[in-house]
Amino acid sequence: MAEALEACYHRSRxxxxxxxxxxxxxxxxxxxGTPWLKVNPNYREINxxxxxxxxDSVLNYYKRLIALxxxxxxxxxFTYGRFVPVLEDEExxxxxxxxxxxxxALVVANFGLSGRVxxxxxxxxxxxxxxxxxxxxxxxxxxxxxxxxVAVLG
Numbered sequence: 822m823a824e825a826l827e828a829c830y831h832r833s834r835x836x837x838x839x840x841x842x843x844x845x846x847x848x849x850x851x852x853x854g855t856p857w858l859k860v861n862p863n864y865r866e867i868n869x870x871x872x873x874x875x876x877d878s879v880l881n882y883y884k885r886l887i888a889l890x891x892x893x894x895x896x897x898x899f900t901y902g903r904f905v906p907v908l909e910d911e912e913x914x915x916x917x918x919x920x921x922x923x924x925x926a927l928v929v930a931n932f933g934l935s936g937r938v939x940x941x942x943x944x945x946x947x948x949x950x951x952x953x954x955x956x957x958x959x960x961x962x963x964x965x966x967x968x969x970x971v972a973v974l975g
Contacts, residue, residue, distance in 0.1 A: 842868040882953055889951050895975065897921045907942050914939055914966075926950065927974040931966035938965045946974040 842864040844850030849864035861867075872880035890899045902919035913933030919926045927945045931937050941962050949957045951973040958965035964972060 844868050844870045877955065885951055889973065895924075895926065895950070898924055898926050898975075902926070908939055911937070911939055913937065918942070918945075924975065928971070929964060929966065929974070930971040931968060934968050936965065936967050938963055941974070948975050949973070950975045 838858055839861040840849060840851035840856045840858055842849040842851070842861065845865040845868055847853070848856055849860045849868060850870070851860065869880065872878040875881065889895055898919050898921035902921040902925070905918045905920055906916070907918055907927070908914050908916040908929070914929065914931060914937060916927065916929040916939070919928070925944075925946070927941065929939065929941075941964055943962075945962070947959065949959060949972060953969075953971045954967060957970075957972050959972070959974070964974075966972065
């Protein structure tokens with residue numbers, strides 16, 4: 822029996838799970854009872870209520886991302902558009918176009934540890950639709966990205 826439990830401890834997905842951290846309240850606002858999975862000790866700093874208050878939070882970024890995907894103007898491109906890799910020779914840059922019938926969107930991400938300036942493919946959009954950082958430097962077909970920055974252009 823002990824051997825079986827030991828195997829479960831090492832192979833169980835529960836080791837990577839915690840209750841949803843809704844607030845900084847008791848048990849992260851997950852339950853008024855006793856949760857069977859341990860609440861992460863960082864729940865006072867990292868929780869849904871805190872993320873909702875901050876415009877630059879991951880939660881609010883995902884909300885904007887989903888809104889863009891569902892918008893009448895862009896839903897066809899992001900749902901049914903053809904995936905076309907671009908800038909494949911750029912180190913630490915992951916970029917692709919989603920090509921729809923009448924428009925395209927370009928997604929460019931910098932996975933490097935330093936800023937990068939990339940020359941965009943001809944015909945790439947000059948409007949910033951979304952970015953995970955507040956400032957996007959885009960001019961004359963060149964895009965400057967900070968480390969970890971992602972920009973969606975249309």
